[in-house]
Amino acid sequence: MKIKEIGEFGLINRFSPDFLKDLPEQTFGIGDDCAVLPLNQKESMLITTDMLIEDSHFLRHRILPEDLGYKSLAVNLSDIAAMGGIPAGAFLSIGIPSDIEVEWLDLFFAGLHSLGQETGTHLLGGDTTRSQKHLIINIVVVGKMQTSNIKYRSAAKPGDEVYLTGFVGDSGTGLKIIMDKKPLDASNRYLINEHNRPRPHLEEGQWLANRNSVHAMIDVSDGIDSDLRHIMDKSQCGVDINLKSLPVSDQMLTACRQHNWNSYELAATGGEDYCLLCTIAKKDGKKIAREFELKFGRAIYPVGRITTNSHKLNYFYNQKSVHFREHGFDHFI
Ligand code: ADP
Ligand code: MG
Numbered sequence: 001m002k003i004k005e006i007g008e009f010g011l012i013n014r015f016s017p018d019f020l021k022d023l024p025e026q027t028f029g030i031g032d033d034c035a036v037l038p039l040n041q042k043e044s045m046l047i048t049t050d051m052l053i054e055d056s057h058f059l060r061h062r063i064l065p066e067d068l069g070y071k072s073l074a075v076n077l078s079d080i081a082a083m084g085g086i087p088a089g090a091f092l093s094i095g096i097p098s099d100i101e102v103e104w105l106d107l108f109f110a111g112l113h114s115l116g117q118e119t120g121t122h123l124l125g126g127d128t129t130r131s132q133k134h135l136i137i138n139i140v141v142v143g144k145m146q147t148s149n150i151k152y153r154s155a156a157k158p159g160d161e162v163y164l165t166g167f168v169g170d171s172g173t174g175l176k177i178i179m180d181k182k183p184l185d186a187s188n189r190y191l192i193n194e195h196n197r198p199r200p201h202l203e204e205g206q207w208l209a210n211r212n213s214v215h216a217m218i219d220v221s222d223g224i225d226s227d228l229r230h231i232m233d234k235s236q237c238g239v240d241i242n243l244k245s246l247p248v249s250d251q252m253l254t255a256c257r258q259h260n261w262n263s264y265e266l267a268a269t270g271g272e273d274y275c276l277l278c279t280i281a282k283k284d285g286k287k288i289a290r291e292f293e294l295k296f297g298r299a300i301y302p303v304g305r306i307t308t309n310s311h312k313l314n315y316f317y318n319q320k321s322v323h324f325r326e327h328g329f330d331h332f333i
Contacts, residue, residue, distance in 0.1 A: 007333040031234065032153050033082035033219060039144060046143040046150075048079035054134035056331070062178050065104045067196040068137075069111030075221065076141040077119055077200035078274040082219035084151050084209020085143035087202065089124040090116065093138040095131030119202060149209045151217035151278065156235035160215055160279035160306040163289070164247055165204045166298075168224055169263065170194035172270020173252045176261065187251040198274040205276055207295060213284035223271035224303075226328020228313055231279070231306075238309030241268070243317045247301040264322070268315065271329040279306050 003011060016030040023029050026044070028036035034046040052072050054060050063071075073090060080087045092112070096105070116123060121141060174195030177188050184192075201219070208214045216235055218227050224246075228239045246267040256263035280288055285302060292300040307314075315322045327333075 033079040046085040051138040065107035066111030069108040078219040080143040081205030085145040087121040092126035095136035154234035156216035156279040161285040166275030169267035171272040213281040217278040223269040223328030238307040238312035241304035
């Protein structure tokens with residue numbers, strides 16, 4: 001059997017049960033945005049890792065080195081944000097092809113350093129090796145938080161409302177603009193910047209984690225279509241999404257109109273937006289949304305609801321059911 005027949009998550013589901021057996025108490029392993037290890041009675045350590053490989057995750061000659069450094073850390077911090085955690089330190093393992101200029105690497109490290117400074121994430125170690133052809137970047141981030149507030153993918157409850165902390169589809173549209181070499185007007189530059197320099201929603205994640213009515217949380221890395229399926233798998237529920245309520249930017253809509261791209265499909269399956277998706281008890285949704293807006297000066301957007309329809313992700317447009325050709329991102333399918 002070839003890996004494309006089962007995909008990235010089929011593979012993870014094949015090997016993970018053996019490793020999930022016999023975990024020590026209060027330890028959480030494979031299956032969420034971070035692993036959780038208890039530190040003491042009240043606090044836990046969060047650990048996450050993500051790898052970026054040249055030509056699979058980025059094109060070295062189409063991203064500024066400082067943006068790549070920033071993004072490599074940002075995608076990991078986004079997983080800490082998804083549990084509600086506070087980052088503490090990072091490790092960087094890097095495989096470097098010999099044709100890279102040292103000055104290029106200086107800028108890569110400057111980008112990584114600037115986001116580390118902004119977020120209190122100290123680079124604590126790593127490993128440096130030679131790679132034959134591709135630049136390979138693997139980062140581990142360690143964080144901590146109050147154990148009782150950790151938000152898991154498994155905590156969604158039927159009736160919960162589904163919320164997003166930011167726009168979806170900008171990054172996926174930015175990627176299409178990069179790949180198709182579209183002209184660089186201000187609007188396209190915004191979309192490319194969203195793709196190359198995503199902001200991890202750490203403060204939003206910490207704020208949401210402090211609220212008991214916020215149940216499940218995940219970051220939008222593979223596209224809400226794929227990320228909602230993780231919530232459905234772990235919470236044994238279904239989801240109804242109202243396509244018209246997906247928050248999208250004007251720049252994204254303009255690009256989609258210009259190039260005849262399906263904005264709804266891009267919003268649902270584009271991926272790499274790195275905002276947060278959470279489910280909130282229906283009775284508290286509106287209140288939390290108001291408080292969120294007061295706190296951050298930005299909206300948190302209601303986009304759908306959790307249902308008892310196990311494993312059914314339904315999209316609606318004017319109450320009519322809609323199906324997409326694409327699903328979220330999987331490395332092998
Ligand atoms: P994320 O997108 O939040 O980084 P993924 O959806 O990629 O997480 O991964 C799902 C879960 O599978 C995570 O808990 C991750 O740590 C785990 N996982 C992925 N690949 C491996 C691997 N090679 N070995 C062990 N665990 C893995
Ligand atoms: Mg994640």
